[in-house]
Amino acid sequence: MMGVNFLADLTIKGKAGLLLILAILISLPFWSSSYIISVATITLYLAILGQSWNLMLGFAGLLSLGHALFVGISAYLAAYVFSVLGLPPVISVFPAVLLAILMGMLIGYLGFRFSIGGVYFALLTIAFAELVRISVDHMGFIGGTEGLFLPVSEGDRKGVDLINLRGHPFMFYYLAMVLAFLTLAGCRTLLKSKLGYYWQAIRDDQDAAQALGINVFRYKMYAVIYSSGIAGVAGVFYAFYQNSLFPESVFGIERSIEVTLGPIVGGVGSLFGPVLGAFILTPLGEGLTELIDFLKNSGIIDPKLKLNGLKLLIWGLVVSLIVLFKPRGIWPWLSDKLGFCRTEGD
Amino acid sequence: MAAFLEIENVSKSFRGLKAVSNVSLNVEEGGMVALIGPNGAGKTTLFNLIAGVFPADEGRITLAGNDILGLRPDQICDAGISRTFQLVKPFPDMTVLENVTVGALHGAQNIQEARKAARNNVELLDLANKIHLPAHSLTLPDRKRLEVARALATRPKLLLLDEVMAGLRPTETDEMVAVFKSLNQETGITILLIEHVMRAVMSLSHHVAVLHHGKKISEGTPGHITQDPEVLDCYLGEEEDV
Numbered sequence: 001m002m003g004v005n006f007l008a009d010l011t012i013k014g015k016a017g018l019l020l021i022l023a024i025l026i027s028l029p030f031w032s033s034s035y036i037i038s039v040a041t042i043t044l045y046l047a048i049l050g051q052s053w054n055l056m057l058g059f060a061g062l063l064s065l066g067h068a069l070f071v072g073i074s075a076y077l078a079a080y081v082f083s084v085l086g087l088p089p090v091i092s093v094f095p096a097v098l099l100a101i102l103m104g105m106l107i108g109y110l111g112f113r114f115s116i117g118g119v120y121f122a123l124l125t126i127a128f129a130e131l132v133r134i135s136v137d138h139m140g141f142i143g144g145t146e147g148l149f150l151p152v153s154e155g156d157r158k159g160v161d162l163i164n165l166r167g168h169p170f171m172f173y174y175l176a177m178v179l180a181f182l183t184l185a186g187c188r189t190l191l192k193s194k195l196g197y198y199w200q201a202i203r204d205d206q207d208a209a210q211a212l213g214i215n216v217f218r219y220k221m222y223a224v225i226y227s228s229g230i231a232g233v234a235g236v237f238y239a240f241y242q243n244s245l246f247p248e249s250v251f252g253i254e255r256s257i258e259v260t261l262g263p264i265v266g267g268v269g270s271l272f273g274p275v276l277g278a279f280i281l282t283p284l285g286e287g288l289t290e291l292i293d294f295l296k297n298s299g300i301i302d303p304k305l306k307l308n309g310l311k312l313l314i315w316g317l318v319v320s321l322i323v324l325f326k327p328r329g330i331w332p333w334l335s336d337k338l339g340f341c342r343t344e345g346d
Numbered sequence: 347m348a349a350f351l352e353i354e355n356v357s358k359s360f361r362g363l364k365a366v367s368n369v370s371l372n373v374e375e376g377g378m379v380a381l382i383g384p385n386g387a388g389k390t391t392l393f394n395l396i397a398g399v400f401p402a403d404e405g406r407i408t409l410a411g412n413d414i415l416g417l418r419p420d421q422i423c424d425a426g427i428s429r430t431f432q433l434v435k436p437f438p439d440m441t442v443l444e445n446v447t448v449g450a451l452h453g454a455q456n457i458q459e460a461r462k463a464a465r466n467n468v469e470l471l472d473l474a475n476k477i478h479l480p481a482h483s484l485t486l487p488d489r490k491r492l493e494v495a496r497a498l499a500t501r502p503k504l505l506l507l508d509e510v511m512a513g514l515r516p517t518e519t520d521e522m523v524a525v526f527k528s529l530n531q532e533t534g535i536t537i538l539l540i541e542h543v544m545r546a547v548m549s550l551s552h553h554v555a556v557l558h559h560g561k562k563i564s565e566g567t568p569g570h571i572t573q574d575p576e577v578l579d580c581y582l583g584e585e586e587d588v
Contacts, residue, residue: 194451194460201448204437211397211431212500213423213452269439 014340025177029170037173041241043282044176045234050262050274051183052230057260058269059191060223061203063118066107066125068255069132070100070228072245074235076136079148079245088164089236097232103128104228105221112217126253133251147246150239165240172241179237180275183230188271190226199223261315265322267329276331284318285311348411350375350536351396351504356405356415358391365391367560368405373504373553375410378530378537380551382544382571384581387557389540390432393506396538397429398422409504423452428502430493432509432540436481442468443477445492449499464499470525471495487514494522498529507539511546519543523550544582548572556581 010018029037049067056062074096081087081095089096107128111121142148156166162175190196198219201209210216239245249255261281267273288311296303326333335341349372358366366388373379381389395402398419407415414425428449437445446464447457454460468477471491476484481492490510497505507526511519523546529535541547547554548568555565556577564574571577 192457194457197444197448197451197457200440200444201437204439205435207399207419208431208435208437208496209448210419211423211429211435212449212496213420214448215418215420 009342011339011342013338014335014342017338017340029173034169037169039283039286041169041173041176043278044173044180045237045241046258046262046282047180047275047278048176048183048234048237049231049259050266050278051180051187052227052234053259054263054268054270054274055187055190055230056223056227058263058273059187059196059203060199060220061206062220062223063122064125064227065122065253065256065260066127066129067227067231067259068251068253069125069129070104070231071235071238071255072129072136072247072250073103073132074100074232075239075245075250076142076148078236079150079239080142082164082240083148083150089240090163090165093233093236096236097229100228100232100235101225103132104224108221108224112220126256129251129253129256133247136247136251143245145247147244149245150243152243165237172237176237176241179233184271184275186230191271195219195222261319263329264319265330267331270329270331270335272335273329273331276334277329280330281315281318285315288314348408349373350377350410351538352406352408353392353396354406354408356392356395356407357403358388358395358400359403364560366395366402366557369557369560369562371555371562371565373536373538375536376530376534377553378526378539378551380547380554380568381538381540381557382542382547382554382581383557388560389557390508391560392557393429393508393540396422397427397506423500423502426503427506428497428500428504429506430490430497430508430510434486434489434493436484436489436492436496438482439480441478441480442473442484442492442495445481446495446499449496452500460499464495467495467499470498472521487518490514491522494525502535504536504538507537507541509540509542511541511543514543516545519546520549522546526550 025040028040049071052070053064053067056064077099078089078092078096081092082089107125110116111124116124136142137145152166157168160167160171162171198209198214201212201214202216202219206216262277263274264277265280266275266277292301292307292310295301296305322329351373353369353371356366356369357364369388369392371379381392383389394400395415396407398414398417398421402415405415406413409425409427412425414422414427417425437448440448443461443464446467447460450460450463450467451457454463465477468474471494473488473491473495476488481489484492490513494507494510511522514522526537527550530537537550539547539550551568553565554568554571556563556571556574558580563580564571564577566574572582
């Protein structure tokens with residue numbers, strides 16, 4: 001049902017394009033390298049997170065700069081109960097997502113109850129993410145700064161165990177693909193529902209929205225709940241894909257910012273923008289790392305040259321160019337050019 | 347018998363300035379009442395008090411006998427009051443139809459039903475040929491129409507119109523007046539309007555109240571108001587000078 005709906009606003013060309021992309025994605029493991037699969041998995045993972053972040057800012061006008069928090073606490077919870085109790089992620093995903101949602105609700109409650117809007121709300125999300133990062137640093141039972149490691153045995157990377165999320169990298173790749181598609185379809189359904197209309201109304205003009213009978217507090221809370229919930233699901237995936245969690249690399253502000261870049265490049269507020277953004281930025285960053293390594297190995301540039309920040313520099317440049325020349329992102333412009341989406345009409 | 351909307355001795359000050367001072371006004375069910383007065387007289391402040399934007403310092407406002415003072419704007423809408431904004435507030439990135447659908451979702455069972463109702467309101471306000479345009483591309487008169495269409499879509503019992511005819515051409519004003527008249531006759535909707543366009547006030551309202559410096563200085567039939575020396579002195583007379 002969701003899938004059928006999903007196709008409704010694509011033109012014939014758009015459907016063909018979607019089929020082609022799906023065909024490439026599904027067949028990727030059969031003709032590419034394991035390295036490309038790992039890049040593609042991270043890309044899909046970031047597409048899910050971009051979608052989650054876009055739901056808050058693009059749909060409801062709520063700027064979160066602490067999305068790593070929702071991912072992180074969910075990842076930590078699922079990883080902890082797996083390593084201590086052996087509880088499989090298929091079960092722990094529920095409390096993990098619930099924890100992410102509760103965290104979202106707490107931030108949302110404080111922000112919306114006391115009318116902390118715009119950039120101040122973003123500061124609140126950063127504050128909570130940092131608070132949790134520093135707290136986890138000092139929590140010995142989940143590893144503190146030493147990190148939390150999931151038990152991995154030799155045979156784990158061979159099979160397919162979806163209950164325990166242990167298996168071949170291809171399993172993670174396909175799982176990420178399914179999750180990314182479900183997130184996209186789910187967000188589309190939400191956007192076309194009463195919730196989506198209300199979120200956009202609140203985003204565009206809160207006073208007018210309230211005058212039309214919208215309980216602004218409640219609908220903003222729904223946005224945070226859905227967004228943090230999706231991030232929570234992604235967090236469980238991340239924990240079992242990475243097998244190691246460190247406070248800095250999970251909750252750090254870089255992680256939260258990374259989440260925002262895909263949607264900004266692809267198009268905030270659009271459905272496919274976050275996906276497109278992830279598919280532009282992640283391969284770009286990885287390709288650049290590869291290129292530098294290649295240049296160093298072949299002696300074209302001095303191997304001792306430190307170019308650690310170059311990836312971030314290039315990303316910054318890309319984002320600046322997008323903001324300057326395509327402030328609504330690439331997707332709205334691209335889909336117009338390609339004629340992939342039906343224009344609004346019954 | 348108690349009136350549909352009863353405003354009793356309502357006052358509101360901002361930093362010591364009395365924006366609305368001890369104003370009382372009754373609006374009968376199915377009535378069309380105009381609120382006129384010079385700029386800064388407190389008309390929009392009175393609207394905002396009714397619409398729940400901010401609380402009153404003193405006084406009482408009831409709708410069909412129920413106290414509505416202190417309710418949030420969305421609860422006021424639930425109670426059956428819908429309003430337009432003098433400084434129009436469209437949802438700029440949504441289309442005309444989507445704008446009105448947001449209003450129509452108030453009380454509608456589902457999106458389809460809301461879109462259908464929204465379509466009717468869009469046609470009623472003569473925006474049918476712009477139905478899929480984003481609201482930010484509309485001209486000011488069209489934005490005013492959109493405000494009305496969106497407010498009507500919530501199916502209010504009482505409609506508060508804040509200068510919706512400002513900037514319209516005389517023929518367009520007459521068209522909008524005709525829309526309100528027929529709505530009033532067909533659905534029995536009660537209308538309270540703030541308006542400077544006297545052409546509209548005269549042909550639309552059954553009853554007119556005049557505010558000046560936050561106080562109600564006169565009220566009565568349109569004919570009575572235009573003869574009141576105090577009103578002529580502070581408001582209507584000025585226009586003749588121009």
